[in-house]
Amino acid sequence: MAIAPDRFSYFAAIDWSGAVGPRQSGIAVAICARGSAAPTLVAAEDGWSRTAALDWLANAMPPDTLVGLDLGPSLPFVDCSAFFPGWAESPADARALWALVERICADDPHLGASSFVDHDEVARHLRRHGGRKGEFFEGSGRLRSTEEEQRRQGLSPTSNLNLVGAAQVGKSSLTGMRVLHRLAGHVPVWPFDPVPSHGPLIVEIYTTIAARAAGIRKGLSKIRDASALDAALAAIGSETHAPLARYDDHATDAILTAAWLRANAHRPELWTPTTMTPHIARTEGWTFGVS
Known part of the structure; x- marks a missing residue:
């Protein structure tokens, strides 16, 4: 394009x-x-x-x-065909995910996302502070397709499902989803x-x-x-x-x-990244600059 x-x-x-x-x-x-x-x-x-x-x-x-x-x-979707595998309310695409974060966090001030992080079903997929790791969080965490491509290009992305450590971007991502929704x-x-x-x-x-x-x-x-x-x-x-x-x-x-x-x-x-399909674009999105 x-x-x-x-x-x-x-x-x-x-x-x-x-x-x-x-x-x-x-x-x-x-x-x-x-x-x-x-x-x-x-x-x-x-x-x-x-x-x-x-x-x-x-x-x-x-x-x-x-x-x-x-x-x-967004969050990883393609690898498991769902953001939150096994949860009936797992959204079908990124915009539905933004709406879900906004709904669960409606009472969180300052466009925060603490309620989403602490939601019982969501937390099963996250690594949180205090040594709390959900049963579905494995290794360093699932990655989106664009993040897998970043790794192949020599970069070091961190899973958006990881909320611990200096390199974590999970909290920023979730609060950002409330902004994107609005x-x-x-x-x-x-x-x-x-x-x-x-x-x-x-x-x-x-x-x-x-x-x-x-x-x-x-x-x-x-x-x-x-x-x-x-x-x-x-x-x-x-x-x-x-x-x-x-x-x-x-x-x-x-x-x-x-x-x-x-x-x-x-x-x-x-x-027009070579590995970004319409399905990836709708569910996970893509990082500009990753071709």
Whole structure:
């Protein structure tokens, strides 16, 4: 599928967080326009929250923005033909999964997902804190098809069913599903939705892909100073950035990945991955950048 060079006017990346509370220090939003100027951080009054990020996505981001969310928009399905094998209420596709998370977590404040994590049937498939591992959670956890492909490409994805450890993305993914559910009808999400001819579009991102493209070798994917960030930006065709008040993983990941999205959004092979079938696209989704 060919994407016109001027299809998107802006490129944004959001480093997400599944942390409990009204504000999440792990959320960072960066955006850039077409061209080569470095992405800049988008500030939120009193700091970012998931509800503030939802409002920005629905109402405040510029038109024709391609925005990447650093979270898993779904759970493994293809390997077992179900998200939660053996459970009669296991959803049939990703959008039904988002609706289920929203329904179970309706009373969780701040778009949290604790009620879903602690749901008796769901918990049987998760690894949670305190040594709690459901009877259906085996090894390091099931992977989606796109994550299996990431492994074949030398990356190290973590199962979205694992909620323990520094590398876990399960909590971010589940809270993100509540946001995606609420954006239905406002912002399409690829590949669950086709790429529209105009308007905004959300894709899943994996910030390590941007880091590797910028020449940052495995094990050193986190940028914590200005010179390292500028070197990485230059490697993907971006100008130097405006100095930040604080250099942390969240801000630098968002800035670098927004620049990477701009540099790669035109590549047709990234929109038509060879191993992504319509069934995978409907149930598990796909990480943009995994061809």
